[in-house]
Amino acid sequence: xxxxxxxxxxxxxxxxxxxxxxxxxxxxxxxxxxxxxxxxxxxxxxxxxxxxxxxxxxxxxxxxxxxxxxxxxxxxxxxxxxxxxxxxxxxxxxxxxxxxxxxxxxxxxxxxxxxxxxxxxxxxxxxxxxxxxxxxx
Amino acid sequence: xxxxxxxxxxxxxxxxxxxxxxxxxxxxxxxxxxxxxxxxxxxxxxxxxxxxxxxxxxxxxxxxxxxxxxxxxxxxxxxxxxxxxxxxxxxxxxxxxxxxxxxxxxxxxxxxxxxxxxxxxxxxxxxxxxxxxxxxxxxxxxxxxxxxxxxxxxxxxxxxxxxxxxxxxxxxxxxxxxxxxxxxxxxxxxxxxxxxxxxxxxxxxxxxxxxxxxxxxxxxxxxxxxxxxxxxxxxxxxxxxxxxxxxxxxxxxxxxxxxxxxxxxxxxxxxxxxxxxxxxxxxx
Numbered sequence: 001x002x003x004x005x006x007x008x009x010x011x012x013x014x015x016x017x018x019x020x021x022x023x024x025x026x027x028x029x030x031x032x033x034x035x036x037x038x039x040x041x042x043x044x045x046x047x048x049x050x051x052x053x054x055x056x057x058x059x060x061x062x063x064x065x066x067x068x069x070x071x072x073x074x075x076x077x078x079x080x081x082x083x084x085x086x087x088x089x090x091x092x093x094x095x096x097x098x099x100x101x102x103x104x105x106x107x108x109x110x111x112x113x114x115x116x117x118x119x120x121x122x123x124x125x126x127x128x129x130x131x132x133x134x135x136x137x
Numbered sequence: 138x139x140x141x142x143x144x145x146x147x148x149x150x151x152x153x154x155x156x157x158x159x160x161x162x163x164x165x166x167x168x169x170x171x172x173x174x175x176x177x178x179x180x181x182x183x184x185x186x187x188x189x190x191x192x193x194x195x196x197x198x199x200x201x202x203x204x205x206x207x208x209x210x211x212x213x214x215x216x217x218x219x220x221x222x223x224x225x226x227x228x229x230x231x232x233x234x235x236x237x238x239x240x241x242x243x244x245x246x247x248x249x250x251x252x253x254x255x256x257x258x259x260x261x262x263x264x265x266x267x268x269x270x271x272x273x274x275x276x277x278x279x280x281x282x283x284x285x286x287x288x289x290x291x292x293x294x295x296x297x298x299x300x301x302x303x304x305x306x307x308x309x310x311x312x313x314x315x316x317x318x319x320x321x322x323x324x325x326x327x328x329x330x331x332x333x334x335x336x337x338x339x340x341x342x343x344x345x346x347x348x349x350x351x352x353x354x355x356x357x358x359x360x361x362x363x364x365x366x367x368x369x370x371x372x373x374x375x376x377x378x379x380x381x382x383x384x385x386x387x388x389x390x391x392x393x394x395x396x397x398x399x400x401x402x403x404x405x406x407x408x409x410x411x412x413x414x415x416x417x418x419x420x421x
Contacts, residue, residue: 109222127239
């Protein structure tokens, strides 16, 4: 059974037990409280946050700001990092973790687009040098 | 009653099961992976392409389990980025290969040019050495010629009057030393002198052109003097040729009384005018 399915199974059993043992309104309140408790019991995704921030920093150092596509995904990454920090401050670590996974993907893409731009620039310089040598300069 | 219950149950099943249409993010993720797998990523970045596929599969599983949930959309979003990452990695790898190929080509061209330049330099150096040798030989030959000319001049000055004029070196021999009066046959003493002149000419100026001019004083018939001066010039030529001076380099001219160098009114002047001039023209 997948972890998420097991989670739902447990919640279902708890609710059933609460519904059978107590009155209906009270069982719903208990269930809601249980749900909230399970969401905030996840630890803060600090490692994922550090990873996303490091990737964004790498993208900037590689010159992502100079290439439009790289800059776009760097912006997505930084916006999502900021959203994740707010979610972590509110205690919604589960949602923050998902947002940070998106931020990491955006930052990694920004890094590679910046590397691609640099590699193309260096290739162009090397080809210009070939032309210069051929023309005898 | 039964029909209403059945309809309600069907509706409940449909609502309960959720929509079967995938979210836009998942559709885009599938398309992104398809595009990446058909591009250079298959060759240049296969590992990243595998990761992109795994990411897409995870999003598909979530969609099967949870339908159009926020989590499905999150993982579809990530799957899109992974496919784009595989593509960008491949393009970067290709650009690096292009740069390396260009650098190798530039290096080879430079090496070729260097080899050609060295070869040309070696040829030029060899040519220069040959030219320098030739120049040295020519200089030596010139110096030798000048030395011989100077020696010839010195030798001639012992036996005749020698002057350097614009028309060349002029060797003047007195008519009375060379010929009896009114004749064009050489005196025995003249032959000896002319032999010395011929030796000096062949040593000093072997390639020079020579003009022999016969001159007379103004006494007697002009026609006679013209003929006499021509014959005397030819007699001198014949003797020089006999001693090795090239005949095709000698021209003879009878000037007669037309170019005196002294006053014909005095005996001394007339004696000076009766002469043969051997002009050695400068070599070009």
